[in-house]
Amino acid sequence: MIYCVDGKGESVVEGKKIMIYSTNYLFIPAGKRHFYKSDAKHPWTIFWVHFRGTNADVISEILYKKMLTEKNTLIPSDELIGIFHKIYGNLQMGYSTDNMIYTSLAFSNFLRLFIFPDKNNEEKKEANPKAFNNVIQFLKDNIHRSLTLSEIASVVNVSPSHFSNKFKEITGYSPIEYFNHLKLQKACQLLRFTQLRISEVAMEVGIIDPYYFSRLFNSHMGMSPKEFRNKKLMSNV
Numbered sequence: 001m002i003y004c005v006d007g008k009g010e011s012v013v014e015g016k017k018i019m020i021y022s023t024n025y026l027f028i029p030a031g032k033r034h035f036y037k038s039d040a041k042h043p044w045t046i047f048w049v050h051f052r053g054t055n056a057d058v059i060s061e062i063l064y065k066k067m068l069t070e071k072n073t074l075i076p077s078d079e080l081i082g083i084f085h086k087i088y089g090n091l092q093m094g095y096s097t098d099n100m101i102y103t104s105l106a107f108s109n110f111l112r113l114f115i116f117p118d119k120n121n122e123e124k125k126e127a128n129p130k131a132f133n134n135v136i137q138f139l140k141d142n143i144h145r146s147l148t149l150s151e152i153a154s155v156v157n158v159s160p161s162h163f164s165n166k167f168k169e170i171t172g173y174s175p176i177e178y179f180n181h182l183k184l185q186k187a188c189q190l191l192r193f194t195q196l197r198i199s200e201v202a203m204e205v206g207i208i209d210p211y212y213f214s215r216l217f218n219s220h221m222g223m224s225p226k227e228f229r230n231k232k233l234m235s236n237v
Contacts, residue, residue: 001051001063001114002026002036005076007044011036018067020044023075023159025114027067029060047084051107062115074117075158083110131156132170139179143186145206149175183207184220191229198225 002009003025011018011026013034020026020036022044028034030052038044066072074080087106090099138155139147152175153163167175183205190201202213217225 001028002046002048003074004044004046007039007042009036009038009044009046016068023073023162025063025067025072025074027060027063027072029064030056047081049107053104059111059115063111066115073159073162074114075162077113080110080113083113135167135175139182143183143205144203146208147179147206152179180216181220184217187213187217187225188221188228191225198229201225 002020004020004022006022008019008021009026011020011028011034013028014032018026026036028036063072083106087103087110090103090106093099135152135155138152149160149164153160156163158166164175167173167178171178173181187201187205190196190204191198194201196204198214199210202208202210205213207213207216214224217223217228221228223231
């Protein structure tokens, strides 16, 4: 098993080409024809291990299938890296029975993180709401800008793809869709409570093209920005 923490590489396992990027792992069961290499322009930084044992075939099948279905992403954590270094350091102390039993138990825990990546410990679960709130506040503070997915994901220091999946799992929307909802919410407030022109409202929410703004507004609100403002004026008569 090779776990990539930076850069990228590629592999061919039993004729199937597999790209490996940061936070991905490459798993090759015993006996599989394979080839792998680091990318020349963006060489990978990796942790790697060979293992065997009574349950190795079962574990191999699980991790190999996850990789083939592109479910081979695991965000680095202090727990993951810490366990690896403990195993490595322990093996440097020799191959006594106690050392091998400790290594075996620790390695089982290490593999658990790959097989069940979503089963976080309680400390991580408690941290999730705070991290999520930080993202929402970041979006609100930058409502006047056009943000990329990478910029939003950087708030919680995870890969864009993993962040997007988790964000949609929590909110039901992709990060960009959610950001657009916040922009439209702000636009409605400006249309209702200010005298700004529609093009100026669009600029206030980070949309330079007023025609795109009108189309986006209409697709979500069922009316144009002008109709929304006129409806507000009529309600005050």
